[in-house]
Amino acid sequence: MSKLLEISGLRISFESGFGKVDAVRGVNLTMDMGDAVAVVGASGSGKTVLGRSLLGLVDAPGVVRGSIKFGGEEIVGKSEKELRDIRGLGIGMVFQDALDGLNPVYTIGSQLSEIFTVRLGLSRSAAKSRAVSIMEQVGIRRASERYHDYPHQFSGGMRQRICIAMAIGLKPKILIADEPTTALDVTVQAGILRLIKDLQAETGMGLIFVTHDLAVARTISTRIVVMYAGQIVEEGPTEEVFRFPKHPYTKALLAAHPARVRSWRDLEPIPDAFVTDPSSGETTGHSSPSIVITN
């Protein structure tokens, strides 16, 4: 039987004014229903574009090569029309900034129920009751009243809950969450992480959670993938990676995390060789002799 998701030899590159930039350089990854995979890496490591490629959201001049199989079906090279059946129904996505995902001039209710009328062909009244029940499911109180409110009438955390509702509304097999809590306060973050975990347990969907924060990754995932400069440098069960990190970059990430040390003196900044250059997406060093790619 085919895997829920099977990525092999994935390469994504962009043609820019500085020349060709390889954002993802040969990634292999598989997952099954119920898996919770955290993709951890710094800005520029390629983790976000990796997530977007699963939905065919890498726009020109980006070029995707390799293979992404969702339930055995090849995603790379699909037309927009073919992708529409996968987006939402097969794979849902939650973005970092909840405002990007919502239209400010329509009510939350109309945006949510639109999913059900357009995608499932439900009647307006059936779509409305579906929308209200999914609002309740993601923890929005007095959902039938708030159905008529606009995005600006919700707090950041509530807006993110609505984006999650939109992403899971069609019961996708995989949920991709790209830094969904980075813009939120810790208390709100805790609520959102719990919600995603509960929803995953309920529906058995696969989860790909993209983050730069190892502490968040540990809370949410059963498996961790560490990305660096477009490649997976380490992969394993979450607890194992935390306890016995193998790759120097993973070790450096852990040593630089404030929750891992007792005093600021013990913090070990990421060596400069590991810091990616914002303009090129490449490391600042011409080569990275300390990095041994193991996979």
Next chain:
Amino acid sequence: MSNLESNGSAPLLEVQHLRKTFGGRGGKPGPIVAVDDISFSLEPGECLAVVGESGSGKSTLARTLLRLVDADSGCVLYQGKDLLKVTHSEMQRQRRFLQMVFQDPYASLHPRRNVAQLISEPWEVHDGIVEKSSRKERIEALLAEVNLPKHFISYYPNQMSGGQRQRVAIARALALEPKILILDEPVSALDVSVQAQVIKVLMSLQERRGLAYIFISHDLPLVRLVAHKVAVMNRGQFVETGSTEEIFSNPRHEYTKSLLASSPSAGEFENAH
């Protein structure tokens, strides 16, 4: 409150019953109370962390101290002088002693100024602090203090990473030899992996120069590493204050407890090593 109040001689900074409301008309207090009866004191070399969620009033507190917004009532005594009562021109002179580092170095640095211009700009505003002839040397010295190499002097913001930009913002805040730095979420816009270098720079600076810090943050694991004392802010008030040790080992207020419980890296994570 008692543990944050002064003992003996006048502290470097003493804030008493500070209050700021919004929504008032004609100079009258309004219905939205952003800063509600805040009092604290700060000594040289000390780091006070103000923690709380968005909307708790932390940033308004910082702005009120510098008179970037006008307080309704209360005192901000800097070396015994009430900054809320001095004239605008006197306030501008005093501001060199209280500098601010903002959250987002992508927004706080002018994209068309290079590092030399960014760091020397405060000297244009405050005459006579650094002579034109010695400016290049001073900029290089400031860059060295924030662990950036000399050749960064000609860089523009888009040539630097977030961590490097924030270190330039810190160098600029230091240009006027301040006594107090107000750090408004100085690393929360950065990846966790680059926060460490900025924190190390800030903390060694504090040690070397005896600077006083007001460190505004919602990141409790970080606060635990850098602060000497902590004020927990909620709805405009300090609901709990104490030494960092006290707050983390024995939080009393419900709000403090919920903040600590929400932090994803608390608990086993910190003992994992």
